[in-house]
Amino acid sequence: MATLSIIIPAYNEGPTIHRILNKVVAVELIGDIDKEIIIVNDCSKDNTKEAVNEFIMENNTARVRLISHEINKGKGAALHTGIEHATGDYLVIQDADLEYDPEEYNLLLKPVLDGFADVVYGSRFMGGNAHRILFFWHSIGNKMLTAASNMFTNLNLTDMETCYKLFKTGIIKSLNLKEARFGFEPEVTAKVARVPNIRIYEIGISYYGRTFEEGKKISWKDGFRAIYCILKYNLFDRSYLKI
Numbered sequence: 001m002a003t004l005s006i007i008i009p010a011y012n013e014g015p016t017i018h019r020i021l022n023k024v025v026a027v028e029l030i031g032d033i034d035k036e037i038i039i040v041n042d043c044s045k046d047n048t049k050e051a052v053n054e055f056i057m058e059n060n061t062a063r064v065r066l067i068s069h070e071i072n073k074g075k076g077a078a079l080h081t082g083i084e085h086a087t088g089d090y091l092v093i094q095d096a097d098l099e100y101d102p103e104e105y106n107l108l109l110k111p112v113l114d115g116f117a118d119v120v121y122g123s124r125f126m127g128g129n130a131h132r133i134l135f136f137w138h139s140i141g142n143k144m145l146t147a148a149s150n151m152f153t154n155l156n157l158t159d160m161e162t163c164y165k166l167f168k169t170g171i172i173k174s175l176n177l178k179e180a181r182f183g184f185e186p187e188v189t190a191k192v193a194r195v196p197n198i199r200i201y202e203i204g205i206s207y208y209g210r211t212f213e214e215g216k217k218i219s220w221k222d223g224f225r226a227i228y229c230i231l232k233y234n235l236f237d238r239s240y241l242k243i
Helices: 016-024 048-058 075-085 102-113 136-153 169-172 184-192 220-236
Strands: 004-011 034-041 062-067 089-093 119-121 164-168 201-203
Touching: 004 016, 004 075, 004 102, 016 034, 016 102, 034 048, 034 075, 048 062, 075 169, 075 184, 075 220, 089 102, 089 169, 089 220, 102 119, 102 201, 119 220, 136 184, 136 220, 164 169, 169 184, 184 220
Parallel strands: 004 034, 004 089, 034 062, 119 201
Antiparallel strands: 089 164, 119 164
């Protein structure tokens, strides 16, 4: 039986992380695929670790693992840790908040299981699914970053910065990923685009965005880091595979 590894980086999500974990555990995957859930606690200052351990105790039939960083390293570093420990055939990234719907894993899986795709991005800017209306300048910024990334990778993505990216696990494990914080998205896009004969697909997903008061963490500074990473990993640091 094939397995989907679900990587969840978490920082200070204690009050709500059980809600996303309930959704992840409840979803039934197409193709009889099993789930491996890996939560990486990035040295949270709240009760995230305790909340996850309590969830694991109450849901001992699910394959849920908690890995904790002893110091705060950033979202990208948490993803690196999760990817390193993943054992599934496929791998998807899931934020610990409630902005993305795990029921849509099946949308991402279908092009892979049908034999068309190796990587699938879930786009918040295409399709007819529900989208919360928030932050005009953030949406413009995302589209500009995606356009800049596409210019160098020669892809035609509509949402490079999306959380929902699904990979055949061997592909993501083969990449030499370096970005410890919010530069993960442009870096992984630049590097996966250079894999020979890679088949990248995109599909529309829902988006239930949060406000800053509700816990959204990304800021305009992360946009400048993304621009830096687009230039760095497409022009100056073009190595992409682990040695």
